Amino acid sequence: MILYEYANAIGQDSHRFVDLMPNGSLRNPSGNTRLLLGGYLIPDGRPLLANSDGDVVLHALTNAISGITCVNILGEIADRMVREDHIKDSREYVFVAMQYLKSWKITHVSFSIECRSPHLSTHIEGIRESVSDILQIPPHSVGITATSGEMLSAFGKGEGIMVFCSLTARRAYDSFQDSQQDTNPLLL
Numbered sequence: 001m002i003l004y005e006y007a008n009a010i011g012q013d014s015h016r017f018v019d020l021m022p023n024g025s026l027r028n029p030s031g032n033t034r035l036l037l038g039g040y041l042i043p044d045g046r047p048l049l050a051n052s053d054g055d056v057v058l059h060a061l062t063n064a065i066s067g068i069t070c071v072n073i074l075g076e077i078a079d080r081m082v083r084e085d086h087i088k089d090s091r092e093y094v095f096v097a098m099q100y101l102k103s104w105k106i107t108h109v110s111f112s113i114e115c116r117s118p119h120l121s122t123h124i125e126g127i128r129e130s131v132s133d134i135l136q137i138p139p140h141s142v143g144i145t146a147t148s149g150e151m152l153s154a155f156g157k158g159e160g161i162m163v164f165c166s167l168t169a170r171r172a173y174d175s176f177q178d179s180q181q182d183t184n185p186l187l188l
């Protein structure tokens with residue numbers, strides 16, 4: 001009999017838009033000129049300030065994967081990838097995080113995005129398909145909701161974008177004893 005162990009993890013991230021620093025000046029050390037969300041290009045979207053491409057959706061996803069693996073990628077490891085190998089493509093951070101999943105399989109991800117702009121309703125499907133392609137899971141296993149935040153937070157006021165990601169993963173065992181001892185998970 002196959003036994004499945006499930007785990008859920010949450011990841012979060014936020015970035016401010018490049019043209020809205022607190023003192024009103026422009027600062028864009030990354031040189032980002034486009035807005036990517038989940039690896040999907042938002043046409044005419046204001047870019048986000050980051051030392052990477054600023055893909056806040058993929059950063060929240062990376063953190064959620066780290067919530068399963070307990071190996072944190074954003075921070076020291078991703079910073080080193082940017083500094084030493086000039087890797088700014090946030091998909092690469094997701095792929096590095098996934099290397100530590102071992103026998104864990106991602107079964108579902110759900111994103112909650114808060115921003116006043118851009119309006120995301122017409123882009124939700126594109127983001128879902130892009131994330132499903134990155135994770136190699138079906139689009140129906142990628143849920144995305146977006147809220148304007150009603151101007152209550154910095155994100156609702158249009159200063160940046162915040163994303164939460166809830167991720168569900170499972171791994172299989174062929175005996176209860178193995179599952180209890182965290183040994184011999186099946187590679188299903």
Ligand SMILES: [Zn+2]
Pocket residue numbers: 013014015050054055056059
């Ligand atoms: Zn980030």
